[in-house]
Amino acid sequence: MNRRSFLTAGAVASVSLCVPKAFAAVLGDRTPDILPRALAALDRHRGRIVHRDWIGIVDFGMASRSRRFYLVDLLGGRTTSLLVSHGRGSDPGNSGWVQSFSNRPGSEASSPGSFLTGDTYYGKHGRSRRLTGLEPCNDLAEKRGIVIHSASYVSDDMANMQGRVGRSQGCFAVSDNELQMVLARLGPGRLLFATK
Secondary structure (H helix, E strand, O other), rough: OOOHHHHHHHHHHHHHHHHHHHHHHHOOOOOOHHHHHHHHHHHHOOOOOOOOOOOEEEOOOOOOOOOOEEEEEEOOOOEEEEOOOOEEEEEEOOOOOOOOOOOOOOOOOOEEEEEEEEEEEEEOOOOEEEEEEOOOOOHHHHHHHHHHEEEEOHHHHHHHOOOOOOOOOEEEOOHHHHHHHHHOOOOOOOOOEOOO
């Protein structure tokens, strides 16, 4: 371990003590047990995840109308929450709730677990960020084309009018006006952790 890595690890360890309070404040009454699981995943995949300043956490145990995508600043102790879609294969009845996960190509379902953020590219949904699945439950993410992108079907208006946002084909779709923030904070080499 070089000096820079040592200092960064120390900073994350010391400042992340205030993260649970900030995270709990955003969650309200919901138990923040998801944060320790995400931090354990960050530690478990430390050989692949080179940047430990920001992590993304998606709580698929919440309805899609909820701000269930958390951008967690491990150095500054801040948390930002936003809307995110789930895959239509995870919610065939379009209820707004994830019923199941799948890693199978063609399932159009969301996958849980730890993802490594990759490069940006321009595709059919515009600017997007590639994801690599780090666990058996999501290791086909690249083959399936699971990425972070924006979509018009993810918005506060839709969540308020329909009680849910639209569904993706398994991708993490966010609102058009929040994509830049997500891509900036979750640049290449960071953790995106999804669970239910």
